[in-house]
Amino acid sequence: MNTFEFKNPTKIIFGKNTIEKLENEIPKDAKVLLLYGGGSIKKNGIYDQVKKALSEFEVLEFGGIPANPEYAILMKALKLIKSENITYLLAVGGGSVIDGTKFLSSAALFDGDTPWDILSKKIRTEKGMPFGTVLTLPATGSEMNSGAVITNAETKEKLGMGGPGLFPEFSILDPQVIQSIPQRQLANGITDAFSHVLEQYMTYPAGALLQDRFAESIMQTLIEVAPKVIEDPTNYEAASNFMWSCTMALNGLIQKGVPTDWAVHAMGHELTALFGIDHARTLAVIAPSHYHFNFEAKKEKLAQYAERIWNITEGSTEDKAQAAIEKTVAFFHELGIDTKLSDYTKDYEGTAEEISKRFTDRGWTGLGEHQDLSPDKVEKIVKMAY
Amino acid sequence: MNTFEFKNPTKIIFGKNTIEKLENEIPKDAKVLLLYGGGSIKKNGIYDQVKKALSEFEVLEFGGIPANPEYAILMKALKLIKSENITYLLAVGGGSVIDGTKFLSSAALFDGDTPWDILSKKIRTEKGMPFGTVLTLPATGSEMNSGAVITNAETKEKLGMGGPGLFPEFSILDPQVIQSIPQRQLANGITDAFSHVLEQYMTYPAGALLQDRFAESIMQTLIEVAPKVIEDPTNYEAASNFMWSCTMALNGLIQKGVPTDWAVHAMGHELTALFGIDHARTLAVIAPSHYHFNFEAKKEKLAQYAERIWNITEGSTEDKAQAAIEKTVAFFHELGIDTKLSDYTKDYEGTAEEISKRFTDRGWTGLGEHQDLSPDKVEKIVKMAY
Numbered sequence: 001m002n003t004f005e006f007k008n009p010t011k012i013i014f015g016k017n018t019i020e021k022l023e024n025e026i027p028k029d030a031k032v033l034l035l036y037g038g039g040s041i042k043k044n045g046i047y048d049q050v051k052k053a054l055s056e057f058e059v060l061e062f063g064g065i066p067a068n069p070e071y072a073i074l075m076k077a078l079k080l081i082k083s084e085n086i087t088y089l090l091a092v093g094g095g096s097v098i099d100g101t102k103f104l105s106s107a108a109l110f111d112g113d114t115p116w117d118i119l120s121k122k123i124r125t126e127k128g129m130p131f132g133t134v135l136t137l138p139a140t141g142s143e144m145n146s147g148a149v150i151t152n153a154e155t156k157e158k159l160g161m162g163g164p165g166l167f168p169e170f171s172i173l174d175p176q177v178i179q180s181i182p183q184r185q186l187a188n189g190i191t192d193a194f195s196h197v198l199e200q201y202m203t204y205p206a207g208a209l210l211q212d213r214f215a216e217s218i219m220q221t222l223i224e225v226a227p228k229v230i231e232d233p234t235n236y237e238a239a240s241n242f243m244w245s246c247t248m249a250l251n252g253l254i255q256k257g258v259p260t261d262w263a264v265h266a267m268g269h270e271l272t273a274l275f276g277i278d279h280a281r282t283l284a285v286i287a288p289s290h291y292h293f294n295f296e297a298k299k300e301k302l303a304q305y306a307e308r309i310w311n312i313t314e315g316s317t318e319d320k321a322q323a324a325i326e327k328t329v330a331f332f333h334e335l336g337i338d339t340k341l342s343d344y345t346k347d348y349e350g351t352a353e354e355i356s357k358r359f360t361d362r363g364w365t366g367l368g369e370h371q372d373l374s375p376d377k378v379e380k381i382v383k384m385a386y
Numbered sequence: 387m388n389t390f391e392f393k394n395p396t397k398i399i400f401g402k403n404t405i406e407k408l409e410n411e412i413p414k415d416a417k418v419l420l421l422y423g424g425g426s427i428k429k430n431g432i433y434d435q436v437k438k439a440l441s442e443f444e445v446l447e448f449g450g451i452p453a454n455p456e457y458a459i460l461m462k463a464l465k466l467i468k469s470e471n472i473t474y475l476l477a478v479g480g481g482s483v484i485d486g487t488k489f490l491s492s493a494a495l496f497d498g499d500t501p502w503d504i505l506s507k508k509i510r511t512e513k514g515m516p517f518g519t520v521l522t523l524p525a526t527g528s529e530m531n532s533g534a535v536i537t538n539a540e541t542k543e544k545l546g547m548g549g550p551g552l553f554p555e556f557s558i559l560d561p562q563v564i565q566s567i568p569q570r571q572l573a574n575g576i577t578d579a580f581s582h583v584l585e586q587y588m589t590y591p592a593g594a595l596l597q598d599r600f601a602e603s604i605m606q607t608l609i610e611v612a613p614k615v616i617e618d619p620t621n622y623e624a625a626s627n628f629m630w631s632c633t634m635a636l637n638g639l640i641q642k643g644v645p646t647d648w649a650v651h652a653m654g655h656e657l658t659a660l661f662g663i664d665h666a667r668t669l670a671v672i673a674p675s676h677y678h679f680n681f682e683a684k685k686e687k688l689a690q691y692a693e694r695i696w697n698i699t700e701g702s703t704e705d706k707a708q709a710a711i712e713k714t715v716a717f718f719h720e721l722g723i724d725t726k727l728s729d730y731t732k733d734y735e736g737t738a739e740e741i742s743k744r745f746t747d748r749g750w751t752g753l754g755e756h757q758d759l760s761p762d763k764v765e766k767i768v769k770m771a772y
């Protein structure tokens with residue numbers, strides 16, 4: 001087990017009808033900016049629940065934060081925060097709205113030249129404007145971690161940021177919210193959370209027996225509840241386990257003391273930036289090729305995953321490892337998630353070269369748990385994913 | 387899954403040679419009281435490491451906190467805290483020293499009649515004096531939770547306390563510390579952590595699929611590493627998994643959203659108060675009788691535990707459940723832990739009646755996950771454990 005530090009101060013309020021507890025979590029004298037996305041919260045009743053819970057507060061609103069939160073739009077919200085002397089941010093949405101709110105939390109207190117520096121210069125946020133979240137779409141885990149990913153449409157970039165100042169003070173998780181989520185997005189959420197676990201697990205054995213089992217527990221639970229969630233989002237048992245699994249998949253716990261990969265995300269982000277493909281789907285496109293390409297380095301963990309998750313007990317380490325990749329692809333397909341780039345765009349020629357070039361330009365010379373995934377290898381992996 | 391709230395702000399610093407990081411965690415202007423137990427830290431080098439890390443700080447010391455931290459002794463430390471205007475507490479020890487420090491953290495800011503009220507009147511600690519810990523004995527999980535148990539020798543009572551103000555600000559976990567722990571205490575630590583998981587798991591199915599698997603992960607890991615830890619405490623992989631399992635067993639995570647029992651602890655505490663039996667051993671004495679007595683209510687979870695932890699797949703639910711209790715007893719025996727009260731004292735007659743009477747006197751009429759374990763049932767369970 002590797003040396004690690006772990007601290008996660010976010011307060012989770014989980015369960016049926018918990019949105020009404022909002023009023024106890026925000027300081028009474030706060031001037032709140034309520035942030036949300038495309039407006040689905042106005043149709044599904046969540047907006048009304050939030051407004052009711054905040055009836056005693058001074059609240060301004062900023063809607064329209066898109067999937068893959070867009071820098072230019074967030075800059076408009078930042079202007080509002082400053083001109084209106086906002087003191088507290090409340091994200092009501094999924095990972096995109098929460099990530100956008102994290103950027104705003106950081107940018108509101110940032111005193112450098114331009115807030116884009118936070119992303120381009122990888123400036124760690126030690127302190128941000130306080131914020132909380134009401135999660136409406138289980139997937140990214142952003143509701144209980146201190147990271148965010150922001151998209152810049154102008155430069156077609158998608159970059160990460162983070163720091164101990166970016167944990168939500170609280171997050172409200174009512175599993176009933178998934179009842180109004182379209183099937184497509186539920187499938188994305190399951191795929192996203194499952195992929196998050198894989199990034200923190202599918203490396204090499206590091207003697208972190210408990211962390212491995214926790215990671216496996218999340219994957220087993222997602223596999224168990226996935227068909228139930230898709231079939232009937234009003235199934236509360238399935239919904240609650242789905243929601244809590246998504247949060248636990250990326251709240252920092254399972255990555256502590258183990259090597260992590262994250263190369264699938266690095267490549268996937270580029271597919272979203274280039275083609276607008278849903279984040280989760282880009283992970284499902286890249287992961288199988290990535291595991292095939294890095295088979296030797298990952299085969300021991302692939303075989304452990306084969307045995308413990310997919311009950312594949314016959315054959316050699318290599319046999320099990322291969323079968324596990326196939327099982328993973330089949331799992332994504334059952335969710336209705338395509339796993340080849342050509343399933344999403346006819347315009348894929350040159351993509352591998354472009355992504356490889358971008359990584360070179362950024363100086364990203366060694367991705368993955370061994371930091372040996374150079375841009376030329378990235379090119380090969382992305383090509384395998386066509 | 388039940389509705390829950392979860393927040394755990396303790397910063398964990400885990401790994402080899404992490405004690406030296408102490409100096410970064412305590413405010414530079416703090417006046418520190420270093421609290422420890424019987425002095426073993428002076429023999430195993432931990433005291434020297436701590437003193438070195440604190441060389442720039444103003445530090446006073448209070449040693450001699452006994453196993454089952456004793457109220458009268460802690461009151462002497464409290465006097466010192468007040469007379470010397472201490473501002474920060476540092477516990478260097480196992481669960482007893484940490485629990486004692488939690489009591490002091492609360493008592494230092496308590497303005498009621500007598501600090502014993504915190505325990506006897508169950509006063510929740512919203513804010514305590516800040517403190518950190520250096521864990522020297524993995525077992526209780528006290529290093530990452532907000533609870534404590536304090537013993538009063540005069541009244542032969544052992545009572546709990548807690549509250550959000552009692553999380554350590556940080557805890558340093560260096561698995562190398564277990565190298566100097568006697569085998570007896572290592573066995574106690576494993577038994578204690580395993581029992582903590584059982585209290586939060588061995589109830590009835592509540593649709594908390596992920597929490598169940600997390601609990602099972604900890605038990606599987608403890609079973610896997612237990613013989614290695616006992617045989618060779620310098621085995622770092624075993625030590626680190628043992629240590630992290632103990633912390634995760636009682637940092638609040640696995641109990642969220644599920645029913646919990648804790649009747650084994652309630653009965654066990656009395657055996658410690660009456661006979662001075664090691665805490666962990668009292669749990670191993672009570673648990674098997676408790677599960678036999680409450681067999682009908684617990685058989686489904688016992689059978690799940692049988693299947694997933696002990697690979698017992700044959701027979702009826704009842705068969706598996708019975709076999710699981712036997713496996714648990716055998717596991718304790720392999721650790722050198724006796725599981726009958728008469729193994730510890732010849733003077734056990736009347737114990738069941740005495741404990742039952744104490745519970746009645748305290749108004750504890752319904753223990754356990756169904757709150758139906760009345761004092762007369764407690765009497766029967768304790769008798770079964772003779």
